[in-house]
Amino acid sequence: xxxxxxxxxxxxxxxxxxxxxxxxxxxxxxxxxxxxxxxxxxxxxxxxxxxxxxxxxxxxxxxxxxxxxxxxxxxxxxxxxxxxxxxxxxxxxxxxxxxxxxxxxxxxxxxxxxxxxxxxxxxxxxxxxxxxxxxxxxxxxxxxxxxxxxxxxxxxxxxxxxxxxxxxxxxxxxxxxxxxxxxxxxxxxxxxxxxxxxxxxxxxxxxxxxxxxxxxxxxxxxxxxxxxxxxxxxxxxxxxxxxxxxxxxxxxxxxxxxxxxxxxxxxxxxxxxxxxxxxxxxxxxxxxxxxxxxxxxxxxxxxxxxxxxxxxxxxxxxxxxxxxxxxxxxxxxxxxxxxxxxxxxxxxxxxxxxxxxxxxxxxxxxxxxxxxxxxxxxxxxxxxxxxxxxxxxxxxxxxxxxxxxxxxxxxxxxxxxxxxxxxxxxxxxxxxxxxxxxxxxxxxxxxxxxxxxxxxxxxxxxxxxxxxxxxxxxxxxxxxxxxxxxxx
Numbered sequence: 001x002x003x004x005x006x007x008x009x010x011x012x013x014x015x016x017x018x019x020x021x022x023x024x025x026x027x028x029x030x031x032x033x034x035x036x037x038x039x040x041x042x043x044x045x046x047x048x049x050x051x052x053x054x055x056x057x058x059x060x061x062x063x064x065x066x067x068x069x070x071x072x073x074x075x076x077x078x079x080x081x082x083x084x085x086x087x088x089x090x091x092x093x094x095x096x097x098x099x100x101x102x103x104x105x106x107x108x109x110x111x112x113x114x115x116x117x118x119x120x121x122x123x124x125x126x127x128x129x130x131x132x133x134x135x136x137x138x139x140x141x142x143x144x145x146x147x148x149x150x151x152x153x154x155x156x157x158x159x160x161x162x163x164x165x166x167x168x169x170x171x172x173x174x175x176x177x178x179x180x181x182x183x184x185x186x187x188x189x190x191x192x193x194x195x196x197x198x199x200x201x202x203x204x205x206x207x208x209x210x211x212x213x214x215x216x217x218x219x220x221x222x223x224x225x226x227x228x229x230x231x232x233x234x235x236x237x238x239x240x241x242x243x244x245x246x247x248x249x250x251x252x253x254x255x256x257x258x259x260x261x262x263x264x265x266x267x268x269x270x271x272x273x274x275x276x277x278x279x280x281x282x283x284x285x286x287x288x289x290x291x292x293x294x295x296x297x298x299x300x301x302x303x304x305x306x307x308x309x310x311x312x313x314x315x316x317x318x319x320x321x322x323x324x325x326x327x328x329x330x331x332x333x334x335x336x337x338x339x340x341x342x343x344x345x346x347x348x349x350x351x352x353x354x355x356x357x358x359x360x361x362x363x364x365x366x367x368x369x370x371x372x373x374x375x376x377x378x379x380x381x382x383x384x385x386x387x388x389x390x391x392x393x394x395x396x397x398x399x400x401x402x403x404x405x406x407x408x409x410x411x412x413x414x415x416x417x418x419x420x421x422x423x424x425x426x427x428x429x430x431x432x433x434x435x436x437x438x439x440x441x442x443x444x445x446x447x448x449x450x451x452x453x454x455x456x457x458x459x460x461x462x463x464x465x466x467x468x469x470x471x472x473x474x475x476x477x478x479x480x481x482x483x484x485x486x487x488x
Contacts, residue, residue, distance in 0.1 A: 029064070029065055031130040041138050042145050043147040047150060059121065063101050073126075074121060079116035080116070089110070156187050158220075158237060163238065165239055167214065167274070172309040174275060176211040194224070197212045217241055223236070250314050253269070274307055324351070328345070328398070342400070353370075362457065377421070401429070428451065434475065439469055
């Protein structure tokens with residue numbers, strides 16, 4: 001009899017549960033989200049699939065007692081598995097099945113995610129009174145699992161690609177992940193990445209930065225730390241580090257070889273890896289340069305003092321360029337009298353050189369030879385180019401000023417005249433004098449000190465009249481005001 005009563009009560013509970021799920025609002029059941037088991041054990045985004053980084057994952061869940069129009073979102077925990085400060089995901093698309101009250105959301109993780117092995121995933125809704133879902137379980141039935149975006153999926157180098165390094169006994173040295181170059185990318189370009197450092201194939205605890213301080217001999221290398229998404233292909237070269245009681249040796253290498261072609265950004269000089277560096281060129285210290293590498297476009301004898309911690313060494317390189325030489329026969333500043341001319345010449349050993357002459361940064365039409373006849377005051381530049389062999393250019397800049405004792409400030413400029421610039425007396429051309437020119441519309445077109453007699457530098461819009469400008473000169477010689485009319 002007792003057994004029959006127990007069985008009947010069990011059936012009653014089962015029937016009541018079915019009715020509660022069928023009509024939850026009638027019995028006060030709160031809105032509920034029930035996550036289904038994920039189909040994957042971890043999220044390892046970023047690998048190239050069909051030519052693009054893969055970053056699409058599905059999360060399926062059921063929901064009951066939510067009003068129409070409710071939206072849902074996949075939420076990612078922080079790297080410790082906490083949702084106190086969660087990480088937003090990107091919803092790519094979703095499939096809604098109102099009949100089953102079920103959704104599948106396709107989502108992507110942030111590409112700048114630092115990543116960890118203890119992330120969790122849950123669902124939240126737009127209904128303010130509803131609680132988030134419980135954590136999803138992965139295909140291995142755990143709620144915390146690896147989530148990473150593998151930003152960098154290539155091999156990389158350390159120690160400037162060198163396979164050996166040395167330091168003094170009792171001292172130390174540093175191994176670092178190499179910077180990127182135009183031909184070699186580097187994970188250093190991505191600040192969210194972590195690293196694992198190894199000595200003799202054993203991971204070094206507590207080391208996750210881009211630099212490792214080494215004080216013991218061994219074979220060292222680094223891996224990008226993608227935790228449970230680790231791929232050993234993302235490892236660096238191996239560096240054999242030795243120590244010596246007699247000290248370490250210093251060397252300097254040039255990225256473009258020696259001699260090098262001195263164009264573009266220059267060649268990168270790299271010293272043997274140590275703790276600190278002091279660079280010199282032709283015996284003179286290069287101020288402010290304390291890094292392992294130094295970029296230059298200049299030939300010369302370069303030396304570097306390297307501190308290994310416990311002892312020091314010096315490296316050197318006699319760097320030479322296979323470009324060309326050139327010189328010009330005018331001083332950086334030259335005076336010219338009214339009506340006077342100066343013939344300026346460039347001498348060069350460049351192969352098939354080309355020449356470009358500029359006045360006040362404007363290219364002088366037709367001036368394409370190694371000489372140019374100066375008849376106008378202003379700022380000049382000549383550019384010499386070698387287009388074959390070592391492609392390179394050199395520039396010379398110089399200023400031609402006026403002479404004389406005139407104190408008259410001209411109020412007319414003829415753009416077709418011998419001197420198509422506003423040339424004021426020398427007493428106003430100094431660092432203590434401020435020169436301002438204002439258009440008739442009130443626009444400030446020039447506001448400088450130490451005016452060089454080079455205005456106007458841009459095209460003047462004449463329209464139907466000769467434009468008028470107004471000047472103000474302030475300095476030790478007093479204040480002057482007036483107008484300037486520009487004519488063709």
